[in-house]
Every structure is written in structure tokens, then in C-alpha cells.
Amino acid sequence: MKTIKVNNNPIEWQxxxxxxxxxxxxxxxxxxxxxxxxxxxxxxxxxxxxxxxxNADVKIIHLISGG
Amino acid sequence: xxxxxxDFFSKHxxxxxxxxxxxxxxxxGAGGLGSNVAVSLxxxxxxxxxxxxxxxxxxxxxxxxxxxMNQIGKPKVIALLENLKQINPFSEYQIHHIKLDEKxxxxxxxxxxxxxxxxxxxxxKKMLIETWLSEFPEKPIIAASGLAGYGMNEKIxxxxxxxxxxxxxxxxxxxxDISPMAPRVGIVANMxxxxxLEMLLM
Numbered sequence: 001m002k003t004i005k006v007n008n009n010p011i012e013w014q015x016x017x018x019x020x021x022x023x024x025x026x027x028x029x030x031x032x033x034x035x036x037x038x039x040x041x042x043x044x045x046x047x048x049x050x051x052x053x054x055n056a057d058v059k060i061i062h063l064i065s066g067g
Numbered sequence: 068x069x070x071x072x073x074d075f076f077s078k079h080x081x082x083x084x085x086x087x088x089x090x091x092x093x094x095x096g097a098g099g100l101g102s103n104v105a106v107s108l109x110x111x112x113x114x115x116x117x118x119x120x121x122x123x124x125x126x127x128x129x130x131x132x133x134x135x136m137n138q139i140g141k142p143k144v145i146a147l148l149e150n151l152k153q154i155n156p157f158s159e160y161q162i163h164h165i166k167l168d169e170k171x172x173x174x175x176x177x178x179x180x181x182x183x184x185x186x187x188x189x190x191x192k193k194m195l196i197e198t199w200l201s202e203f204p205e206k207p208i209i210a211a212s213g214l215a216g217y218g219m220n221e222k223i224x225x226x227x228x229x230x231x232x233x234x235x236x237x238x239x240x241x242x243x244d245i246s247p248m249a250p251r252v253g254i255v256a257n258m259x260x261x262x263x264l265e266m267l268l269m
Contacts, residue, residue: 032189041200059228066215066241067100067187
């Protein structure tokens with residue numbers, strides 16, 4: 001199985017995998033996210049267009065109010 | 068009484084003090100996190116702190132922020148400067164009474180060695196982190212996420228994502244009309260300050 005890692009959890013890779021698809025697969029509904037793919041920052045306007053390649057290391061960081 | 072700088076630093080480790088005295092640390096926000104981070108880093112003797120915040124002190128802030136009753140109504144950065152000078156007058160403090168945005172962050176903080184994110188609102192945290200990672204990818208940023216409520220010491224942690232560090236439990240959101248409380252905010256702020264030291268001395 002071809003995979004990527006999302007916050008260290010392996011998930012199945014597929015063709016044309018975007019950040020939005022990954023968020024759906026992971027059932028992440030949080031709004032305030034910082035996302036990095038292989039160490040590179042992905043801005044919100046790229047969530048629907050950036051294609052995530054096989055074996056990518058995806059980090060999704062959920063930011064919570066309070067301070 | 069004459070205050071002697073050598074007395075102030077007499078309990079500091081002489082092997083690490085020169086590194087600490089040379090460091091410049093940025094703090095974005097001077098509320099619960101920022102005021103606590105600033106107080107700890109001033110006590111440690113960090114050479115220079117750059118602190119920005121647009122807000123004024125309200126009575127309700129005193130539940131967790133390092134201010135006093137006679138400072139209510141003052142800009143937080145002005146009051147924080149007064150308090151830091153009372154703690155350690157031998158460091159340099161640069162304050163900015165300004166709302167930080169994508170444009171002014173890189174101007175105000177371009178000379179810092181490490182950046183500390185100390186905002187309250189999640190959207191401001193995101194704005195700062197994304198601006199920082201884009202503008203200064205080689206410089207570490209230490210953010211906080213998830214510190215409302217009380218107890219649950221075992222849930223609070225630090226995670227590293229390349230040059231981005233997150234301190235907090237990453238799950239407890241501050242509820243409407245309920246602000247975070249002194250112990251947990253203080254813990255997370257001091258984890259951020261502790262990580263600043265660790266990185267400087269690595």
C-alpha cells in the first residue's frame with residue numbers, strides 16, 4: 001500500500017490527494033490550522049490545489065484560543 | 068540602597084550567562100502568556116526583549132496576567148516595561164504599542180534569535196506562525212495552544228515541527244466568557260520560556 005504520514009499516522013495515498021481531501025479523510029473539522037508538508041508551510045489558499053505526493057510527511061497543527 | 072549588577076547575577080551560572088546576555092527574544096502579545104514569559108526571561112537575564120501588544124489592562128486581566136491594580140487602564144506594554152525594570156533593570160526592553168499584522172511583524176522582530184507566540188486568539192496565533200515560517204524559516208518560533216481550564220498536568224507537552232514548537236495540551240479551548248486561569252497559563256508560559264533557554268544553550 002502506498003502511504004503518507006499525517007501527524008505520524010500512516011494513511012493510504014491516492015492520486016490527486018489534496019490537503020482538503022486529507023482533512024476529510026482524517027475527519028478534522030477544526031478551523032485554525034497550520035499545515036506543513038515535508039517541512040514546507042502550506043497556506044489556506046493551497047488546501048484545494050496542492051497535490052500531496054506519496055510518502056509525504058504531513059503535519060496538521062490545530063491552534064486553540066487561550067493565552 | 069545601591070543596586071549592584073554583579074549581585075543580581077551572582078546566582079546565575081557563569082558558564083551560560085554570557086550567552087543569555089547576548090540573546091534577543093521576541094514576544095508577540097503581553098497578556099497571560101506574554102507577561103509571564105517576559106517576567107521569567109527578565110529574571111533569567113536575557114539581554115534584550117522585544118514585546119508588542121495593542122491592548123490596555125482591564126481589571127479581569129489580573130486573574131492571570133503579571134500586572135497590578137494601580138496599572139489598570141494602562142497599555143499592557145507600558146505597564147510590563149515598568150514591572151520588568153523593577154525585576155531586572157540590567158536588561159534592555161523594547162516595547163511596541165501596536166497591533167501586529169503580516170506587515171509589521173518582520174520589521175519589529177527581524178533581529179530576534181527566537182520568537183515567542185503569546186496571543187490569546189487562535190486566528191492571531193495562526194497569522195503569526197504562518198508569517199514567521201514564511202519570513203524567517205531559519206529562526207525558531209515557540210507557540211502555545213491549549214491551556215484553558217485547570218488540572219490535567221499530564222496532558223501539557225511540547226511538540227516540535229521543524230522550527231515550530233507548540234507548548235500546551237492542544238485540546239482545551241477557552242470557553243466564551245471564561246478566560247484561562249493563572250496556574251495553567253503560567254505553566255505553559257514558563258514551558259515556552261524554558262524552551263527559549265534550552266535552545267539558546269544547545
